[in-house]
Amino acid sequence: MTMTILLATSLFLFKDISQILISAIREKADISVYFKTAAQEEDILNIQGELSKIPEVKDVEYVSKEKALEDFIQRHKDNQVLMGSLEEVGGNPFLAALNVRAFEASQYQAVVNFLDATLEPVYQNLIEKVDYYQRKPVIERIFALTSGAGKVGISLSIVLAIVAILVAFNTIRLAILNQAEEIKIQRLVGASNWFIRGPFLVQGAISGIISTLISLLIFALICWFLGPKIEFLFSGLNVWKFFTGNFFTIILIQLSTGILLGAISSSIAIRKYLKV
Amino acid sequence: MIKFQEVTKIFPTNSPNGYPTTALDNISFEIKPKEFVSIVGRSGAGKTTLLRLLMAEEKPTRGQVFIDGLDIHKIKPGKLPAVRRRIGAVFQDYKLLPSKTAYENVAYVMEVIGADDLEIARDVPEVIEIVGLTERTNNFPVELSGGEKQRLSIARALIHRPEVILADEPTGNLDPYNTSDIIRLLLKIHELGTTVVLSTHNKEIINKLGKRVITLENGKIIRDEEEGRFIL
Ligand SMILES: Nc1ncnc2c1ncn2[C@@H]1O[C@H](COP(=O)(O)OP(=O)(O)O)[C@@H](O)[C@H]1O
Ligand SMILES: [Mg+2]
Numbered sequence: 001m002t003m004t005i006l007l008a009t010s011l012f013l014f015k016d017i018s019q020i021l022i023s024a025i026r027e028k029a030d031i032s033v034y035f036k037t038a039a040q041e042e043d044i045l046n047i048q049g050e051l052s053k054i055p056e057v058k059d060v061e062y063v064s065k066e067k068a069l070e071d072f073i074q075r076h077k078d079n080q081v082l083m084g085s086l087e088e089v090g091g092n093p094f095l096a097a098l099n100v101r102a103f104e105a106s107q108y109q110a111v112v113n114f115l116d117a118t119l120e121p122v123y124q125n126l127i128e129k130v131d132y133y134q135r136k137p138v139i140e141r142i143f144a145l146t147s148g149a150g151k152v153g154i155s156l157s158i159v160l161a162i163v164a165i166l167v168a169f170n171t172i173r174l175a176i177l178n179q180a181e182e183i184k185i186q187r188l189v190g191a192s193n194w195f196i197r198g199p200f201l202v203q204g205a206i207s208g209i210i211s212t213l214i215s216l217l218i219f220a221l222i223c224w225f226l227g228p229k230i231e232f233l234f235s236g237l238n239v240w241k242f243f244t245g246n247f248f249t250i251i252l253i254q255l256s257t258g259i260l261l262g263a264i265s266s267s268i269a270i271r272k273y274l275k276v
Numbered sequence: 277m278i279k280f281q282e283v284t285k286i287f288p289t290n291s292p293n294g295y296p297t298t299a300l301d302n303i304s305f306e307i308k309p310k311e312f313v314s315i316v317g318r319s320g321a322g323k324t325t326l327l328r329l330l331m332a333e334e335k336p337t338r339g340q341v342f343i344d345g346l347d348i349h350k351i352k353p354g355k356l357p358a359v360r361r362r363i364g365a366v367f368q369d370y371k372l373l374p375s376k377t378a379y380e381n382v383a384y385v386m387e388v389i390g391a392d393d394l395e396i397a398r399d400v401p402e403v404i405e406i407v408g409l410t411e412r413t414n415n416f417p418v419e420l421s422g423g424e425k426q427r428l429s430i431a432r433a434l435i436h437r438p439e440v441i442l443a444d445e446p447t448g449n450l451d452p453y454n455t456s457d458i459i460r461l462l463l464k465i466h467e468l469g470t471t472v473v474l475s476t477h478n479k480e481i482i483n484k485l486g487k488r489v490i491t492l493e494n495g496k497i498i499r500d501e502e503e504g505r506f507i508l
Binding site for chain 1: 331333353354356357358359360361362363364365371373384385388389390432436
Protein backbone atom coordinates (compact mmCIF):
# COMPACT_ATOMS: atom_id res chain seq x y z
CA MET A 1 0.00 0.00 0.00
CA THR A 2 2.89 2.29 0.83
CA MET A 3 4.15 1.82 -2.72
CA THR A 4 0.81 2.77 -4.18
CA ILE A 5 0.56 5.90 -2.13
CA LEU A 6 4.12 6.82 -3.13
CA LEU A 7 3.28 6.35 -6.75
CA ALA A 8 0.08 8.34 -6.58
CA THR A 9 2.00 11.19 -5.01
CA SER A 10 4.75 10.95 -7.58
CA LEU A 11 2.16 11.09 -10.33
CA PHE A 12 0.80 14.27 -8.87
CA LEU A 13 4.27 15.78 -8.56
CA PHE A 14 5.22 14.41 -11.93
CA LYS A 15 2.54 16.41 -13.67
CA ASP A 16 3.84 19.63 -12.20
CA ILE A 17 7.48 18.77 -12.61
CA SER A 18 7.14 17.79 -16.24
CA GLN A 19 5.25 21.03 -16.79
CA ILE A 20 8.13 22.97 -15.30
CA LEU A 21 10.60 20.96 -17.36
CA ILE A 22 8.77 21.44 -20.60
CA SER A 23 8.25 25.12 -20.12
CA ALA A 24 11.90 25.48 -19.15
CA ILE A 25 12.96 23.70 -22.30
CA ARG A 26 10.50 25.63 -24.40
CA GLU A 27 11.93 28.79 -23.01
CA LYS A 28 15.32 27.61 -24.10
CA ALA A 29 14.18 25.99 -27.27
CA ASP A 30 14.27 28.52 -29.98
CA ILE A 31 15.64 28.91 -33.44
CA SER A 32 18.82 30.83 -33.72
CA VAL A 33 19.44 32.34 -37.12
CA TYR A 34 23.08 33.31 -37.45
CA PHE A 35 24.13 35.91 -40.01
CA LYS A 36 27.25 36.19 -42.03
CA THR A 37 29.74 38.82 -40.87
CA ALA A 38 28.96 40.84 -43.93
CA ALA A 39 25.28 41.22 -43.06
CA GLN A 40 24.18 44.74 -42.27
CA GLU A 41 22.29 45.39 -39.07
CA GLU A 42 19.60 47.12 -41.11
CA ASP A 43 18.95 43.96 -43.15
CA ILE A 44 18.85 41.83 -40.06
CA LEU A 45 16.30 44.12 -38.48
CA ASN A 46 14.24 43.87 -41.65
CA ILE A 47 14.28 40.09 -41.42
CA GLN A 48 13.34 40.38 -37.75
CA GLY A 49 10.30 42.37 -38.83
CA GLU A 50 9.36 39.75 -41.41
CA LEU A 51 9.70 36.91 -38.91
CA SER A 52 7.56 38.70 -36.34
CA LYS A 53 4.70 38.66 -38.83
CA ILE A 54 4.48 34.85 -38.81
CA PRO A 55 1.48 34.03 -36.60
CA GLU A 56 3.24 31.08 -34.89
CA VAL A 57 6.11 33.26 -33.71
CA LYS A 58 5.96 34.54 -30.17
CA ASP A 59 8.89 36.90 -30.32
CA VAL A 60 12.13 37.54 -32.15
CA GLU A 61 15.14 38.80 -30.30
CA TYR A 62 18.08 40.45 -32.02
CA VAL A 63 21.50 39.65 -30.61
CA SER A 64 24.20 41.77 -32.16
CA LYS A 65 27.82 40.66 -32.51
CA GLU A 66 28.76 42.91 -29.60
CA LYS A 67 25.96 41.65 -27.42
CA ALA A 68 26.92 38.04 -28.15
CA LEU A 69 30.50 38.71 -27.15
CA GLU A 70 29.40 40.50 -23.99
CA ASP A 71 27.09 37.63 -23.03
CA PHE A 72 29.87 35.14 -23.58
CA ILE A 73 32.30 37.05 -21.42
CA GLN A 74 29.66 37.52 -18.76
CA ARG A 75 28.94 33.84 -18.67
CA HIS A 76 32.50 32.56 -18.74
CA LYS A 77 34.50 35.26 -17.07
CA ASP A 78 35.69 32.81 -14.40
CA ASN A 79 36.88 30.31 -16.95
CA GLN A 80 40.56 31.02 -17.62
CA VAL A 81 40.89 28.62 -20.53
CA LEU A 82 37.95 30.03 -22.45
CA MET A 83 38.90 33.63 -21.85
CA GLY A 84 42.48 32.84 -22.91
CA SER A 85 41.44 31.29 -26.16
CA LEU A 86 39.08 34.18 -26.85
CA GLU A 87 42.01 36.55 -26.56
CA GLU A 88 44.06 34.36 -28.87
CA VAL A 89 41.37 34.47 -31.54
CA GLY A 90 41.34 38.23 -31.26
CA GLY A 91 38.55 40.56 -32.28
CA ASN A 92 34.94 39.42 -32.07
CA PRO A 93 34.44 35.87 -33.39
CA PHE A 94 30.68 35.91 -32.74
CA LEU A 95 27.96 36.24 -35.33
CA ALA A 96 24.91 38.41 -35.09
CA ALA A 97 21.79 36.30 -34.54
CA LEU A 98 18.03 36.39 -34.34
CA ASN A 99 16.53 34.18 -31.66
CA VAL A 100 13.07 33.16 -32.75
CA ARG A 101 10.64 31.77 -30.22
CA ALA A 102 7.40 30.08 -31.24
CA PHE A 103 4.40 29.42 -29.04
CA GLU A 104 4.83 25.67 -29.27
CA ALA A 105 7.66 23.36 -30.10
CA SER A 106 5.72 21.88 -33.00
CA GLN A 107 5.45 25.29 -34.65
CA TYR A 108 9.13 25.73 -35.36
CA GLN A 109 8.69 23.97 -38.65
CA ALA A 110 6.69 26.96 -39.88
CA VAL A 111 9.61 29.23 -39.05
CA VAL A 112 12.06 26.95 -40.82
CA ASN A 113 9.80 26.81 -43.87
CA PHE A 114 9.66 30.57 -43.92
CA LEU A 115 13.42 30.88 -43.82
CA ASP A 116 13.90 28.22 -46.49
CA ALA A 117 11.22 29.25 -48.95
CA THR A 118 9.36 32.48 -48.37
CA LEU A 119 12.27 34.75 -47.50
CA GLU A 120 13.73 36.73 -50.38
CA PRO A 121 16.91 35.18 -51.79
CA VAL A 122 18.86 38.37 -51.06
CA TYR A 123 18.17 37.91 -47.40
CA GLN A 124 18.63 34.13 -47.53
CA ASN A 125 22.18 34.70 -48.68
CA LEU A 126 22.93 36.63 -45.52
CA ILE A 127 22.15 33.65 -43.32
CA GLU A 128 25.18 31.70 -42.15
CA LYS A 129 23.27 28.87 -40.46
CA VAL A 130 20.00 28.06 -38.77
CA ASP A 131 20.44 26.37 -35.43
CA TYR A 132 17.32 24.35 -34.95
CA TYR A 133 17.75 20.73 -35.84
CA GLN A 134 19.91 19.98 -32.84
CA ARG A 135 17.19 20.91 -30.43
CA LYS A 136 14.27 19.30 -32.17
CA PRO A 137 15.05 15.73 -31.10
CA VAL A 138 15.62 16.85 -27.50
CA ILE A 139 12.25 18.49 -27.35
CA GLU A 140 10.54 15.55 -28.96
CA ARG A 141 12.30 13.14 -26.65
CA ILE A 142 11.20 15.01 -23.57
CA PHE A 143 7.63 15.02 -24.84
CA ALA A 144 7.77 11.30 -25.45
CA LEU A 145 9.45 10.69 -22.11
CA THR A 146 6.96 12.65 -20.04
CA SER A 147 3.88 11.24 -21.69
CA GLY A 148 5.39 7.73 -21.61
CA ALA A 149 6.38 8.03 -17.97
CA GLY A 150 2.91 9.30 -17.17
CA LYS A 151 1.33 6.24 -18.77
CA VAL A 152 3.71 3.82 -17.07
CA GLY A 153 3.12 5.58 -13.77
CA ILE A 154 -0.64 5.33 -14.07
CA SER A 155 -0.66 1.67 -15.00
CA LEU A 156 1.88 0.88 -12.30
CA SER A 157 -0.18 2.61 -9.65
CA ILE A 158 -3.28 0.74 -10.75
CA VAL A 159 -1.41 -2.55 -10.40
CA LEU A 160 0.02 -1.53 -7.05
CA ALA A 161 -3.38 -0.34 -5.84
CA ILE A 162 -4.81 -3.75 -6.66
CA VAL A 163 -1.95 -5.46 -4.84
CA ALA A 164 -2.41 -3.15 -1.86
CA ILE A 165 -6.14 -3.87 -1.77
CA LEU A 166 -5.47 -7.60 -1.94
CA VAL A 167 -2.94 -7.49 0.89
CA ALA A 168 -5.15 -5.39 3.15
CA PHE A 169 -8.12 -7.52 2.16
CA ASN A 170 -6.27 -10.64 3.23
CA THR A 171 -5.23 -9.09 6.54
CA ILE A 172 -8.81 -8.19 7.34
CA ARG A 173 -10.02 -11.58 6.13
CA LEU A 174 -7.64 -13.32 8.53
CA ALA A 175 -8.72 -11.03 11.34
CA ILE A 176 -12.36 -11.87 10.65
CA LEU A 177 -11.70 -15.61 10.47
CA ASN A 178 -9.62 -15.36 13.63
CA GLN A 179 -12.47 -13.80 15.52
CA ALA A 180 -15.17 -15.95 13.96
CA GLU A 181 -16.29 -17.24 17.35
CA GLU A 182 -16.47 -13.82 18.91
CA ILE A 183 -18.31 -12.43 15.90
CA LYS A 184 -20.79 -15.29 16.04
CA ILE A 185 -21.51 -14.52 19.68
CA GLN A 186 -21.81 -10.81 18.94
CA ARG A 187 -24.39 -11.63 16.29
CA LEU A 188 -26.32 -14.00 18.51
CA VAL A 189 -26.71 -11.49 21.29
CA GLY A 190 -27.86 -8.85 18.84
CA ALA A 191 -24.84 -6.62 18.34
CA SER A 192 -25.65 -4.01 15.75
CA ASN A 193 -24.10 -4.47 12.34
CA TRP A 194 -21.89 -1.43 12.78
CA PHE A 195 -20.71 -2.66 16.14
CA ILE A 196 -19.44 -5.81 14.43
CA ARG A 197 -18.12 -4.19 11.27
CA GLY A 198 -16.72 -1.05 12.83
CA PRO A 199 -13.49 -2.49 14.23
CA PHE A 200 -12.57 -4.05 10.88
CA LEU A 201 -13.27 -0.86 8.95
CA VAL A 202 -11.19 1.03 11.47
CA GLN A 203 -8.44 -1.56 11.13
CA GLY A 204 -8.47 -1.08 7.36
CA ALA A 205 -8.33 2.68 7.67
CA ILE A 206 -5.53 2.49 10.24
CA SER A 207 -3.41 0.34 7.97
CA GLY A 208 -4.05 2.99 5.32
CA ILE A 209 -2.91 5.76 7.64
CA ILE A 210 0.21 3.86 8.69
CA SER A 211 1.11 3.28 5.04
CA THR A 212 0.56 6.98 4.44
CA LEU A 213 2.98 7.96 7.18
CA ILE A 214 5.59 5.53 5.89
CA SER A 215 5.28 6.77 2.33
CA LEU A 216 5.33 10.39 3.42
CA LEU A 217 8.61 9.73 5.18
CA ILE A 218 10.11 7.87 2.23
CA PHE A 219 8.94 10.59 -0.10
CA ALA A 220 10.38 13.35 2.03
CA LEU A 221 13.72 11.53 2.17
CA ILE A 222 13.78 11.01 -1.58
CA CYS A 223 12.97 14.64 -2.26
CA TRP A 224 15.55 15.77 0.24
CA PHE A 225 18.33 13.62 -1.16
CA LEU A 226 17.54 14.02 -4.81
CA GLY A 227 16.54 17.67 -4.63
CA PRO A 228 20.06 19.12 -5.11
CA LYS A 229 20.92 16.57 -7.81
CA ILE A 230 17.80 17.29 -9.83
CA GLU A 231 18.33 21.00 -9.40
CA PHE A 232 21.81 20.52 -10.78
CA LEU A 233 20.42 18.76 -13.86
CA PHE A 234 17.52 21.08 -14.48
CA SER A 235 18.07 24.48 -13.04
CA GLY A 236 15.00 26.00 -11.47
CA LEU A 237 13.58 22.66 -10.38
CA ASN A 238 14.00 21.98 -6.68
CA VAL A 239 11.90 18.98 -5.64
CA TRP A 240 12.57 19.51 -1.97
CA LYS A 241 11.20 23.05 -2.16
CA PHE A 242 8.34 21.70 -4.19
CA PHE A 243 7.70 19.08 -1.53
CA THR A 244 7.68 21.51 1.37
CA GLY A 245 5.71 24.04 -0.65
CA ASN A 246 3.00 21.52 -1.47
CA PHE A 247 3.21 19.69 1.84
CA PHE A 248 -0.47 19.83 2.68
CA THR A 249 -1.62 18.89 -0.79
CA ILE A 250 0.75 15.93 -0.68
CA ILE A 251 -0.45 14.84 2.76
CA LEU A 252 -4.03 15.16 1.57
CA ILE A 253 -3.36 13.05 -1.50
CA GLN A 254 -1.50 10.42 0.47
CA LEU A 255 -4.02 10.23 3.28
CA SER A 256 -6.99 9.99 0.97
CA THR A 257 -5.30 7.33 -1.17
CA GLY A 258 -4.32 5.38 1.95
CA ILE A 259 -7.64 5.57 3.72
CA LEU A 260 -9.53 4.88 0.52
CA LEU A 261 -7.45 1.78 -0.22
CA GLY A 262 -7.80 0.55 3.37
CA ALA A 263 -11.52 1.17 3.50
CA ILE A 264 -12.17 -0.43 0.10
CA SER A 265 -10.29 -3.57 0.99
CA SER A 266 -11.81 -3.95 4.42
CA SER A 267 -15.33 -3.39 3.15
CA ILE A 268 -14.81 -6.03 0.47
CA ALA A 269 -13.54 -8.45 3.11
CA ILE A 270 -16.39 -7.57 5.43
CA ARG A 271 -18.96 -8.03 2.71
CA LYS A 272 -17.46 -11.38 1.82
CA TYR A 273 -16.72 -12.87 5.24
CA LEU A 274 -18.93 -11.08 7.73
CA LYS A 275 -22.48 -12.26 7.40
CA VAL A 276 -24.88 -10.40 9.62
CA MET B 277 -45.47 -15.12 19.88
CA ILE B 278 -43.43 -17.52 17.72
CA LYS B 279 -44.95 -18.95 14.59
CA PHE B 280 -43.54 -21.27 11.94
CA GLN B 281 -45.67 -21.36 8.82
CA GLU B 282 -45.08 -24.12 6.29
CA VAL B 283 -41.35 -23.83 6.72
CA THR B 284 -39.05 -25.95 4.58
CA LYS B 285 -35.29 -25.83 4.80
CA ILE B 286 -33.26 -27.58 2.14
CA PHE B 287 -29.47 -27.51 2.32
CA PRO B 288 -28.02 -27.51 -1.20
CA THR B 289 -25.55 -30.01 -2.61
CA ASN B 290 -22.60 -28.75 -0.57
CA SER B 291 -24.02 -30.58 2.46
CA PRO B 292 -21.84 -33.23 4.15
CA ASN B 293 -23.37 -36.17 2.26
CA GLY B 294 -23.06 -34.54 -1.16
CA TYR B 295 -26.70 -34.16 -2.19
CA PRO B 296 -29.45 -31.79 -1.03
CA THR B 297 -30.73 -32.43 2.48
CA THR B 298 -34.24 -31.54 3.51
CA ALA B 299 -33.58 -30.57 7.13
CA LEU B 300 -37.11 -29.29 7.75
CA ASP B 301 -40.08 -30.36 5.68
CA ASN B 302 -43.15 -28.12 5.64
CA ILE B 303 -43.28 -27.38 9.35
CA SER B 304 -46.04 -25.34 11.00
CA PHE B 305 -46.53 -24.65 14.70
CA GLU B 306 -47.03 -21.82 17.15
CA ILE B 307 -45.55 -21.06 20.55
CA LYS B 308 -47.47 -18.85 22.95
CA PRO B 309 -45.79 -16.32 25.26
CA LYS B 310 -44.35 -17.80 28.45
CA GLU B 311 -44.66 -21.36 27.14
CA PHE B 312 -42.06 -24.03 27.85
CA VAL B 313 -41.67 -26.14 24.71
CA SER B 314 -39.34 -29.06 24.13
CA ILE B 315 -38.26 -30.06 20.64
CA VAL B 316 -37.25 -33.71 20.58
CA GLY B 317 -35.97 -35.99 17.89
CA ARG B 318 -33.03 -38.12 16.90
CA SER B 319 -29.76 -36.59 15.92
CA GLY B 320 -30.21 -35.15 12.43
CA ALA B 321 -33.98 -34.73 12.82
CA GLY B 322 -33.72 -30.96 12.31
CA LYS B 323 -33.79 -29.52 15.84
CA THR B 324 -30.76 -27.29 15.43
CA THR B 325 -31.92 -26.11 12.03
CA LEU B 326 -35.28 -25.13 13.53
CA LEU B 327 -33.61 -23.05 16.24
CA ARG B 328 -31.20 -21.48 13.77
CA LEU B 329 -34.12 -20.36 11.62
CA LEU B 330 -35.61 -18.81 14.73
CA MET B 331 -32.37 -16.87 15.35
CA ALA B 332 -32.35 -15.83 11.67
CA GLU B 333 -28.97 -17.49 11.31
CA GLU B 334 -30.32 -19.41 8.33
CA LYS B 335 -33.01 -18.48 5.86
CA PRO B 336 -35.87 -20.89 5.18
CA THR B 337 -36.06 -22.29 1.66
CA ARG B 338 -39.83 -21.87 1.80
CA GLY B 339 -42.31 -20.58 4.35
CA GLN B 340 -42.15 -17.91 7.04
CA VAL B 341 -41.00 -17.54 10.61
CA PHE B 342 -42.79 -14.92 12.70
CA ILE B 343 -41.94 -13.37 16.03
CA ASP B 344 -44.89 -11.32 17.26
CA GLY B 345 -46.25 -11.15 13.73
CA LEU B 346 -42.92 -9.97 12.30
CA ASP B 347 -41.51 -12.12 9.50
CA ILE B 348 -37.91 -12.18 10.69
CA HIS B 349 -36.57 -13.29 7.31
CA LYS B 350 -38.23 -10.43 5.47
CA ILE B 351 -37.06 -7.53 7.62
CA LYS B 352 -34.08 -5.38 6.71
CA PRO B 353 -30.69 -6.66 7.92
CA GLY B 354 -30.36 -3.52 10.02
CA LYS B 355 -33.42 -4.52 12.05
CA LEU B 356 -32.17 -8.02 12.78
CA PRO B 357 -30.05 -7.12 15.85
CA ALA B 358 -33.15 -5.74 17.55
CA VAL B 359 -34.95 -9.05 16.95
CA ARG B 360 -32.00 -11.07 18.22
CA ARG B 361 -31.87 -9.03 21.41
CA ARG B 362 -35.27 -10.45 22.28
CA ILE B 363 -33.76 -13.91 22.21
CA GLY B 364 -31.14 -15.58 24.41
CA ALA B 365 -29.36 -18.64 23.07
CA VAL B 366 -27.67 -21.56 24.82
CA PHE B 367 -25.66 -24.19 22.95
CA GLN B 368 -24.48 -27.69 23.55
CA ASP B 369 -20.86 -26.54 23.10
CA TYR B 370 -21.36 -23.39 25.25
CA LYS B 371 -19.64 -21.01 22.77
CA LEU B 372 -17.88 -19.12 25.55
CA LEU B 373 -14.94 -16.85 24.74
CA PRO B 374 -11.89 -18.68 26.14
CA SER B 375 -9.86 -15.52 26.67
CA LYS B 376 -12.46 -13.92 28.93
CA THR B 377 -13.31 -14.71 32.55
CA ALA B 378 -16.79 -15.80 33.60
CA TYR B 379 -17.60 -12.23 34.54
CA GLU B 380 -16.23 -10.85 31.28
CA ASN B 381 -18.07 -13.38 29.15
CA VAL B 382 -21.33 -12.09 30.57
CA ALA B 383 -20.35 -8.42 30.72
CA TYR B 384 -19.21 -8.60 27.12
CA VAL B 385 -22.75 -9.20 25.92
CA MET B 386 -23.91 -6.07 27.65
CA GLU B 387 -21.08 -4.07 26.08
CA VAL B 388 -22.02 -5.42 22.68
CA ILE B 389 -25.57 -4.21 23.00
CA GLY B 390 -24.42 -0.87 24.33
CA ALA B 391 -25.17 -1.01 28.07
CA ASP B 392 -23.31 1.49 30.25
CA ASP B 393 -20.76 0.53 32.91
CA LEU B 394 -23.17 1.13 35.74
CA GLU B 395 -25.74 -1.30 34.37
CA ILE B 396 -23.02 -3.85 33.73
CA ALA B 397 -21.65 -3.60 37.28
CA ARG B 398 -25.17 -3.97 38.64
CA ASP B 399 -26.57 -6.77 36.46
CA VAL B 400 -23.65 -9.12 35.85
CA PRO B 401 -23.05 -10.24 39.48
CA GLU B 402 -26.79 -10.67 39.89
CA VAL B 403 -27.14 -13.00 36.92
CA ILE B 404 -24.00 -14.90 37.91
CA GLU B 405 -25.59 -15.44 41.29
CA ILE B 406 -28.81 -16.73 39.73
CA VAL B 407 -26.85 -19.47 37.96
CA GLY B 408 -24.82 -20.16 41.12
CA LEU B 409 -21.37 -19.19 39.85
CA THR B 410 -20.50 -16.36 42.25
CA GLU B 411 -17.46 -18.33 43.46
CA ARG B 412 -16.27 -18.70 39.88
CA THR B 413 -16.66 -15.09 38.78
CA ASN B 414 -13.00 -14.59 37.92
CA ASN B 415 -12.26 -18.02 36.45
CA PHE B 416 -11.68 -18.64 32.77
CA PRO B 417 -13.85 -21.16 30.88
CA VAL B 418 -11.06 -23.81 30.85
CA GLU B 419 -11.11 -23.71 34.65
CA LEU B 420 -14.83 -24.52 34.78
CA SER B 421 -16.53 -27.93 34.69
CA GLY B 422 -19.00 -28.75 31.90
CA GLY B 423 -21.97 -28.00 34.12
CA GLU B 424 -20.45 -24.71 35.24
CA LYS B 425 -19.70 -23.72 31.66
CA GLN B 426 -23.28 -24.38 30.67
CA ARG B 427 -24.60 -22.38 33.62
CA LEU B 428 -22.30 -19.56 32.59
CA SER B 429 -23.63 -19.67 29.04
CA ILE B 430 -27.17 -19.53 30.47
CA ALA B 431 -26.14 -16.48 32.50
CA ARG B 432 -24.89 -14.91 29.29
CA ALA B 433 -28.15 -15.73 27.51
CA LEU B 434 -30.13 -14.18 30.37
CA ILE B 435 -28.19 -10.98 30.89
CA HIS B 436 -30.08 -8.86 28.40
CA ARG B 437 -33.46 -10.03 29.74
CA PRO B 438 -34.65 -11.74 26.57
CA GLU B 439 -38.27 -12.74 26.09
CA VAL B 440 -37.26 -16.11 24.72
CA ILE B 441 -34.49 -18.52 25.66
CA LEU B 442 -33.47 -21.00 22.99
CA ALA B 443 -31.49 -23.93 24.38
CA ASP B 444 -30.08 -26.33 21.79
CA GLU B 445 -29.27 -29.61 23.55
CA PRO B 446 -27.82 -27.71 26.51
CA THR B 447 -27.28 -30.93 28.45
CA GLY B 448 -25.83 -32.94 25.58
CA ASN B 449 -22.34 -32.96 27.09
CA LEU B 450 -23.33 -33.21 30.76
CA ASP B 451 -23.70 -36.00 33.32
CA PRO B 452 -27.18 -36.66 34.83
CA TYR B 453 -26.44 -34.61 37.95
CA ASN B 454 -25.45 -31.51 35.99
CA THR B 455 -28.25 -32.16 33.52
CA SER B 456 -30.96 -31.87 36.14
CA ASP B 457 -29.20 -28.78 37.48
CA ILE B 458 -29.48 -27.08 34.09
CA ILE B 459 -33.08 -28.15 33.61
CA ARG B 460 -33.99 -26.78 37.04
CA LEU B 461 -32.35 -23.52 36.04
CA LEU B 462 -34.34 -23.36 32.80
CA LEU B 463 -37.56 -24.06 34.70
CA LYS B 464 -36.73 -21.27 37.13
CA ILE B 465 -36.16 -18.89 34.23
CA HIS B 466 -39.45 -19.99 32.77
CA GLU B 467 -41.26 -19.34 36.04
CA LEU B 468 -39.83 -15.82 36.02
CA GLY B 469 -41.81 -15.26 32.83
CA THR B 470 -39.54 -16.19 29.95
CA THR B 471 -40.54 -18.32 26.98
CA VAL B 472 -38.23 -21.34 26.78
CA VAL B 473 -37.60 -23.50 23.72
CA LEU B 474 -35.49 -26.52 24.61
CA SER B 475 -34.19 -29.03 22.12
CA THR B 476 -33.00 -32.37 23.46
CA HIS B 477 -32.92 -36.08 22.85
CA ASN B 478 -32.79 -36.89 26.56
CA LYS B 479 -35.73 -39.13 27.42
CA GLU B 480 -35.65 -38.69 31.23
CA ILE B 481 -35.77 -34.92 31.03
CA ILE B 482 -38.82 -34.93 28.79
CA ASN B 483 -40.72 -37.48 30.76
CA LYS B 484 -40.08 -35.63 34.03
CA LEU B 485 -40.92 -32.18 32.68
CA GLY B 486 -44.56 -32.74 31.85
CA LYS B 487 -44.56 -29.80 29.41
CA ARG B 488 -45.40 -29.40 25.72
CA VAL B 489 -43.32 -31.62 23.42
CA ILE B 490 -42.91 -31.29 19.65
CA THR B 491 -41.41 -34.43 18.14
CA LEU B 492 -39.41 -34.16 14.88
CA GLU B 493 -38.52 -37.01 12.59
CA ASN B 494 -36.67 -36.50 9.32
CA GLY B 495 -37.59 -32.85 9.34
CA LYS B 496 -41.30 -33.43 9.88
CA ILE B 497 -43.43 -32.87 13.00
CA ILE B 498 -44.80 -36.27 13.90
CA ARG B 499 -46.29 -35.30 17.27
CA ASP B 500 -47.16 -32.11 19.13
CA GLU B 501 -48.63 -32.72 22.58
CA GLU B 502 -49.27 -30.74 25.75
CA GLU B 503 -47.67 -32.66 28.63
CA GLY B 504 -45.95 -34.78 26.02
CA ARG B 505 -43.74 -37.78 26.56
CA PHE B 506 -40.65 -38.93 24.80
CA ILE B 507 -41.75 -41.45 22.18
CA LEU B 508 -39.62 -42.27 19.15
N1 LIG C 1 -25.12 -26.13 7.30
C1 LIG C 1 -25.57 -27.31 6.82
N2 LIG C 1 -25.28 -27.67 5.56
C2 LIG C 1 -25.75 -28.82 5.05
N3 LIG C 1 -26.51 -29.68 5.72
C3 LIG C 1 -26.86 -29.38 7.00
C4 LIG C 1 -26.40 -28.17 7.61
N4 LIG C 1 -26.89 -28.12 8.87
C5 LIG C 1 -27.61 -29.25 9.03
N5 LIG C 1 -27.61 -30.00 7.92
C6 LIG C 1 -28.32 -31.26 7.73
O1 LIG C 1 -29.66 -31.07 8.08
C7 LIG C 1 -30.16 -32.17 8.81
C8 LIG C 1 -30.69 -31.69 10.15
O2 LIG C 1 -29.60 -31.28 10.95
P1 LIG C 1 -29.78 -30.63 12.40
O3 LIG C 1 -30.80 -29.59 12.32
O4 LIG C 1 -28.43 -30.25 12.88
O5 LIG C 1 -30.31 -31.87 13.24
P2 LIG C 1 -30.33 -32.07 14.81
O6 LIG C 1 -29.95 -30.78 15.46
O7 LIG C 1 -31.72 -32.51 15.13
O8 LIG C 1 -29.35 -33.14 15.11
C9 LIG C 1 -29.01 -33.14 8.91
O9 LIG C 1 -29.18 -34.14 7.92
C10 LIG C 1 -27.80 -32.33 8.66
O10 LIG C 1 -26.80 -33.11 8.02
MG1 LIG D 1 -28.39 -30.35 16.78
